[in-house]
Amino acid sequence: MPLGILIALVVGGIAGIALLTHVFGFSAARRFADADEARAAFLREFPETRIDRVTLSADGAAALLETEDGPALAWAMGADTSARLLSEVRVEETPRGLRFRLPDMTAPCIDIALAPEDRAAWHSASGGAR
């Protein structure tokens, strides 16, 4: 197959499929309905770790957890979730909330939307340096 046609097919195919998935409503992000859902998302990644406390963000897109191994985050990854312990975290304030930077190539930067009045508590509980 000529390279030009292959490139056109690939670029057009990716663009078309992306557009269709969006139009069909498959871009909606996961939201935790309650603390139990956030807890389950964390335990999915860290089944051995005891969770002491869960704080949901107002939009339900993330949760800050206090665990036996220290603070942790569970958050929406598209329609799914991911979770990390927050060792060596750096926290920055953004216009929409907080940005958690981890020395982890697979989750280097986690943006959480938070109301201004919640940010100090999340920052403090996460144990993050500025």
Add this chain to the structure above:
Amino acid sequence: MTPDLSYPDVVQMAVPIFIALILAELLWIALSRRGGRYETRDAVTSLVMGAGNVASGIALGFLAWGFFMLLWQITPLDLGSAWWVVALCFVLDDLRYYWVHRFGHRIRWVWASHVNHHSSQHYNLTTALRQTWTGTFTFMMVVRAPLILLGFHPAMMLFCGGLNLIYQFWIHTEAIGRLPRWVEAVMNTPSHHRVHHGRNPRYLDANYAGVFIVWDRLFGTFVAERDDERVDYGLVRNLGTFNPLRVAFHEWAAIFRDVTRPGLSWRARLAYAFAPPGWSHDGSRDTSAAIKEKHLARHPEDRGTPGFS
């Protein structure tokens, strides 16, 4: 000798079919609200990974091809190009695929290349295209050496490898349940391959087959999909990014970081590169064997059942 044997690039020829089938699956899921899940960024990441795989093949394919042709020059054997030779080559290449795939899950150096294929939490036809950009650097092309030395022309072997890859495309779907018993007994199917993509402790390190599931049955790695245990797709520790560059290179970066840690013995450094994924010098991480053992400690009733025997 048959030095000028050539076959079509079947994978490139199949690209329009891949796109058409993805559209069909997407429409089916959108209209029927069953048969799987799609998510925009996940799908785009998978498709970009697929495009990058084709690009890396074009850019780096000459390295493997040069190695294969070198072997072809030195082997005194030439099986020719009869149809039965192609058929035999397909079957033996599938056996080769089984072992390369098994190494891909059991040797961290090879896993660094293969991990991206398992990094989606979805299981649909786009997942099939979430392919490696770094396969050349695993040096798994050496596993093809015996076939060439036995007299299978490199072009025939790559043709069979392409057919193998195309076969595996359609099994990356939740839209197909289980097939007739004889098919499930012999062939790799959507059901068997769903298990392979599972992060459930039971399903880890199972069903490495490409086309024929008989290899797993033969070598003791077969686990059947269970109605009472839904497959949870993705990695043991799921990614927190959709960035294709991070998806492609994260495990290589992790190996580099581990191997260059200060204060390790050379044995530990080698183990960080070549031991099973999850190995660590201080036991702070879990291999799949450790994950299964910890699961059994929480669920002793599962001991001895498929995936835990």
